[in-house]
Amino acid sequence: MAVQVAVCGPGECTEREWDHAYETGRLLAGRGAVVVCGGLGGVMAAAAAGARTAGGTVVGVLPAADRAAAGPDLTVAVPTGLGQARNNVIVNAADALIAVGGSWGTLSEIALALRAGRIPVVQLGGWRVLDGEGRPAGGIVHAADPAAAVDATGLWDRRP
Template sequence: MAVQVAVCGPRECTEEDRGNARELGRLLAERGAVVICGGYSGVMAAVAAGAREAGGTVVGVLSRDTKEGANPDLTVAIPTGVGEARNNIIVNSGDAVIVVGGSWGTLSELALAMRRGRVPVVQLGGWRILDERGRPVPGIRHAASPEEALELTGLWA
């Protein structure tokens, strides 16, 4: 069975996050991984485009009950009709979770992935989660590049 990597990120993202996501998609496809994402715009569109251009497979888990608005670079679109609850489906589908950028929805995906506790969670850019003393919360692996993000998953060691 193919490795599945959940890539999470905001619909509205920076150009840096867009570039990182696109490169991440390309690198994942080159390694034969299936990309799981939210299936719409922003980081989701960029990771899908990068993977598609490299011949990869991208599954979009959609919040709506139709394919309306789904990114055209998806290989498979799954309309769920469950709204933001689809975030749990996305993170539970990955053998690793990579978060690119930051938003409230992305933060929820990061939190769900950390609660899951069974897979590596890597963050590339975006918001930093700190404890009550201002220290980084343990367990989240921070990457400075798409290449390092893949390395930190440990899936291709």
């Protein structure tokens, strides 16, 4: 089975975030990864569009119980009917998570991923989390651009 990478981010995003998400989706599909996303607009739609343009497979894990709000570039829609509890399904379905931009929903996905502690979490821009001592809370890798973000997942590290 192919590697699966979640691309998360706000449903309304800036042009720069759109470009970052699109390019991230495109690069992931180019490496053969299935892109998992929340299936709606903004960063989710951009990642889907980028992956699709590279011939990739995109899974949209939707909060609603139907596909009415599903974006146009999904290969498969999974309307969960779980509301925002679907964020944890996205996390469970991913071998790595790349977050583009920031929002409370996005942060919940980052936090759930780090709570589970099983997958690498990479941020492209977005919000910062400081622990009780004011230091960056551990576990997030920050990347400067989509190519660095994809590399930072570690999923394609050369193995001898």
